[in-house]
Amino acid sequence: MKHQRILKYIINLLVFALPLLNVAQTSQDTLVYKERYGLRIGIDVSKPVRAFFDDDYTGLEVVGDIRISKRFYLAGELGTEQKTTQEDLFNFTSKGSYFKVGLDYNTYENWYGMENSIYTGLRISASTFSQELNSYSFFTDTPYWQEPQEAGNNPDLLREFKNLNALWAEAVFGLKAEMFNNLYFGASIRLHYLISDKASDEFPNLWIPGFNKVTLSNNFGVSFNYTVSYFIPLYKKEKN
Amino acid sequence: MKTIWYYLLILCCIGTISSCEKDDICVEGNTPLLIVRFYDETDTTQTKAVSNLTIQGVGNELLFPVASADSIAIPLKTLENSTAFTLTLNGASTDTTVVKNPDTVTFTYTVKEVFISRACGYIANFTNINASVTSDSDNWIKQIIIQQQNVENETSAHIKIYH
Numbered sequence: 001m002k003h004q005r006i007l008k009y010i011i012n013l014l015v016f017a018l019p020l021l022n023v024a025q026t027s028q029d030t031l032v033y034k035e036r037y038g039l040r041i042g043i044d045v046s047k048p049v050r051a052f053f054d055d056d057y058t059g060l061e062v063v064g065d066i067r068i069s070k071r072f073y074l075a076g077e078l079g080t081e082q083k084t085t086q087e088d089l090f091n092f093t094s095k096g097s098y099f100k101v102g103l104d105y106n107t108y109e110n111w112y113g114m115e116n117s118i119y120t121g122l123r124i125s126a127s128t129f130s131q132e133l134n135s136y137s138f139f140t141d142t143p144y145w146q147e148p149q150e151a152g153n154n155p156d157l158l159r160e161f162k163n164l165n166a167l168w169a170e171a172v173f174g175l176k177a178e179m180f181n182n183l184y185f186g187a188s189i190r191l192h193y194l195i196s197d198k199a200s201d202e203f204p205n206l207w208i209p210g211f212n213k214v215t216l217s218n219n220f221g222v223s224f225n226y227t228v229s230y231f232i233p234l235y236k237k238e239k240n
Numbered sequence: 241m242k243t244i245w246y247y248l249l250i251l252c253c254i255g256t257i258s259s260c261e262k263d264d265i266c267v268e269g270n271t272p273l274l275i276v277r278f279y280d281e282t283d284t285t286q287t288k289a290v291s292n293l294t295i296q297g298v299g300n301e302l303l304f305p306v307a308s309a310d311s312i313a314i315p316l317k318t319l320e321n322s323t324a325f326t327l328t329l330n331g332a333s334t335d336t337t338v339v340k341n342p343d344t345v346t347f348t349y350t351v352k353e354v355f356i357s358r359a360c361g362y363i364a365n366f367t368n369i370n371a372s373v374t375s376d377s378d379n380w381i382k383q384i385i386i387q388q389q390n391v392e393n394e395t396s397a398h399i400k401i402y403h
Contacts, residue, residue: 087358087359087361088264088266088359088361089266089360089361089362090361090362136353136361136362137361137362138271138318138353138361138362138363138364139266139269139270139271139356139360139361139362139363140270140271140315140318140363140364141270142271142273142315144297144300144302144304144315145297145300145315145316145317145318145319145323146317146318146319150319152318152319152353152362153319154351154353157353157362173250202353202355203355204355206358215358216357216358
């Protein structure tokens, strides 16, 4: 009797252990490709280059983006610019800083191992700046009293107008390519649309840092940048 | 390859939109001239032509052209707060028997700068204008009336002179 019981026990154990054999068969032997996610930080090299050649301009821009999904990047730019503009009848200097933040969408399908992007994006941007009127002369088509371009002398006008600000939206088109290990070269062109700006009473906003030349008849503007960025990998995720 | 053309098209559109701006010639505004009309002192509603009038700005060698015999438009100085003109009755007369009678009128005002556009920059408006005639032995100008205190346009007379 005792032997029978032991035999039953052993057979039951073996029968119930059978399913466990399955597990050993399905071991993972396929390689899963993971894409790198991280932070890219860089600068716009066109601005210092322009500053080197143009006495009337100085500027610096830092760009960055973070990959948040397979095709979306959270991106932003931070910069400061100063520019002196000579118009026909007056000369002014605009200086200030700006901040842009938005999303980029990568439209390019990367092959395995590549991390380039051709992207479109949107930004919301803001700038605080000041404008200083350096010189002006009156426009008149009857120059009887003075030579044309004789300078005006009102000290209320020949001063710095401070605490000006502006808000605008941008549509961005650009590309970033990995040229060396973790080093990306990028270029982008942007179309701006001015949403609001706070100007002084005596002198309108004619050049806004980050927005560039303001045309008084419409709200559009253009800018571009050429960037060099470095990629800091943070984590990896499956390419699905 | 298709996407390249798509992006090129976008680039062209952006380039076109960004270059849209009015021509850089000032057409939107102008510093206004002072409009002076001459009236008859005995019948104050009637305009009266000044015969052979010449206009010369005090301090300026050149004569200023006369627009018409009973209504002139003269420029005020934008960098100072007063301008004086010598208006000479019979100044342009070629008849040697006629006596030329110069009278000096001085205008004082405040200059106000008005920004017009990127192409124009600033024009001047003249506010709170005052006028006076310098007394001499024989003034042909009998009275000056300020019709409009602010010179902002050239639509109607700012000053009325009775003679």
